[in-house]
Amino acid sequence: MKMSNFNESASNLTLGLIDQNTPMKASLIVTPSIVFLYVNGVMIFTLRKKAVFQEMSRYILFGHMLWVDTLSLIFSLSVYICAVCRFLIIRNICLFLLVSAKALFHVSILNLSLMSLERYVAICFPLRHAEFTSFKITHTAIVVVWVLGLIQCLSEVIIFYSFDSANTVLNSFCTRIILFRLQIYKSIDIAFTCIFFVLVSFVIIFTYASIAAVAKTAACDKLSAKKANKTVLLHLIQLGLGAMSILVGVVQEAIYLSTNYLTAINVMYFCFVVFIVFPKCLSPLIYGMRDQAFCCLFKYYFTFGKGKVKPVLIELHV
Template identity: 60%
Template structure:
């Protein structure tokens, strides 16, 4: 009886550090997400100003903010489910995985739209108002959403028509445990190559085109250089998005070849580096670089304590750069 109590005590002592480590990591990962969800919320509230609602640049920026907010929420939900080892109903897991995939795909393709908008603004300034109307901007966003639905719909078709590996009603929800047939990995690779190569081509093309305009003596060099830095930021975002594809592979290898504690540590690092950081910082950097937007954002973020120069803001809104 004494030996049984000793073994139970040793097991409890071994488990306690794991529980404490898990709780600490959860707090330190969820807390910045909550803070930046507030930041994104203030940014979205700022974009509700009428002066921002008719500009294609700010419409696409608002779209990016919504996507980053939804991606952040989905990342936190999936992370908490993973570290807590919560088992979900199959239909709930399908919904979460499909939603996460769609939001992620749309956020990548939205970078191409934002780069093209800057390309038209700098390379065809006289036609910019005609090419980037309110209606055409929303049509472009709709097309991006339709393209992004192709991959998850393909996975769902395979899952319900051919996949007989998942028969449990409740299961641990992750792509590596849910989509286990080889065809899912082939779909992942195929769509990743198509999406990232297409977006990468568009971003690099727009970056090179704007760089050429920036060197021209007859153009507005300041606006062109600012636009080029914006497109370069999109390229960095695309790189982080591409790197996040490896997260699933890294986590799967970690759970197979390492112990649980090491696997959870690797999962936490990947979550912070590839999921939280890009989605927290990129909207903030992008928004604060715009003088017209940042003036109003700082005003609302500080609950009106920081005064904003409305005339200066309106001037920048009219100029559109």
């Protein structure tokens, strides 16, 4: 009886969300998302225009982050547009959108640890940086990240089709709260989220402390170490935003049952914009603009070849 009331409440809230969404609110999400999808596309194009960008580990990992954040933004927009346009979503399609979004989220978080480790090797082991971050090793690490990121999703898909394989239409907003109703899903989600965040937090904090310690020695390039520490600090901030985005699901579940529709709509909208859409839009731009060699070439392609391009000089350890 309680689950029935929950589903009814969730469905009613969805209808309220659709009716109350003004064009201004929708444009605040869709317009910047489209703009930043274009920005990400230009960045990916830029990375493919220079051989050095495809060979160095930090640019390979940056390109991987661009692809993951772009796909994640596309899936988030797809779910949002389906709700606004009142599309009836087939359960299998909803399942694909939700597990894909979760996999991309985990891969994005794990990729931060790879980027931090690359900076750690560049500063703490400069003479062996090329050996430890070779093309083959970097791509192997990316494959491992994807395998780890897909474990939870594959587990959820197996459980889903084992217990409920009916291909019915969902007349409500496509969300994990409605589709994954069994307690085992929540337990799996909490377990994997805790494991990944503890692991990545440890890696980022360790690399930050190690780089800071090396920066105090006379043998270290102070400028390079300072820039590397700022990069790792950005990774830590992005990890924090990722942790806050997890709370969106908790907030949704709480407001479904404890608040009025208008309050619930406003809270959900705020969480979606602040913790899901904008971090995916801004983080690639921040990283890209901090790299001098990449930035000037990006500006050239972003302005359709009308900008001035300086020679691409790659600092190996910055």
